[in-house]
Amino acid sequence: MLYTALVLAAGPTTDHIGPGEAITFWILGPLAVAGALGMLFARNAVHSALWLVLTMLSLGVLYMVQQAPFLGFVQIIVYTGAIMMLFLFVLMMVGRDSSDSVVEVLRGQRLWAGILGVGLAGLVVGIVFRSLNLVTAAGLAGPNGTGGGNVAQIGRSLFTDFLFPFELTSALLITAAVGAMILAYTGRGAKGGKRTQREMMVARFRGEHDRPSPLPGPGVFATANSVATPALLPDGSIAPESLSEIIEATQVTEFEHDLAEVADTEPGPDPHALTGTETTHEEVRS
């Protein structure tokens, strides 16, 4: 009697699903399924990850609709924000073109996996529908409406009823962090580690690289010192190694004036004059 009175005082015991929630569900539910199917069928692993992000975002909004705003935000922050970014980082490190091999190690495995998966889906969906079709939701208006709302109630539950599992969670997280560091750590002496300067020099003179010295830098003239300027060898010809492959080099004809001055075939500016011979840019080019 007292229990009934309390429940009645707490509000309606059944939770009616309004049209807004129904519309949200019928938009986001198919989106979530589409994301899952896209993840399943995408050949590129990065595309799979992005499809899964779509599913997780849809589920996060569905949590919020289902009176779990805290879990909805945690879903978006932790899953799509942290976990999927971790997935993408590892994908970029492992190589994003590591697509699936088409070779089947077990013959007919894909076909049977598909058949069994569809069977599992039918079975679970059928069972859930048969057993829970007429269920009515009690709703969370009671717990969410008292004592600071959803977040405060979950916090109270965590630190009272579920205190020991919560403490175990901290041990789990520390173990996971240390384990990940140990597994992902490559020591200094590992294969592919950094070589010392002395080893690099020995390797260069043994012929592991094309030339023992660094490539010549770009040329510097009075009119240009950009990377696109070719360097000159002592005989006045261009050092081909000084030219970058990706940057279009400046035409040599633009430097004919400078070259002539250097080669003493043309009188340079009078060093005693306060102003040198005026050579405009146009004259240099001509």
Next chain:
Amino acid sequence: MTPTYYLLLSALLFAIGAIGVLVRRNAIVVFMCIELMLNSVNLTLVTFARINGSLSGQVMAFFVMVVAAAEVVVGLAIIMSIFRTRRSASVDDSNLLKY
């Protein structure tokens, strides 16, 4: 509309995740499918919390998220170390214990 539709959605997502674990050969994609299965179970827990009118289901889903985060970190580190030694992220190539 009843909350059963949420359960049906999560059952569908779980089955898709299970198919992905069986079909896909890239270890990272297999891992993503496991994440999808965990997410669908979370949706089930949230829906049951609503049906029963108790917040315990949401706390359970919270714990599942924490465990999933820890699991992802360790699992991806294992995949990275396997990739470093075998130069492959395919589950077919990790067959050192085969014979």
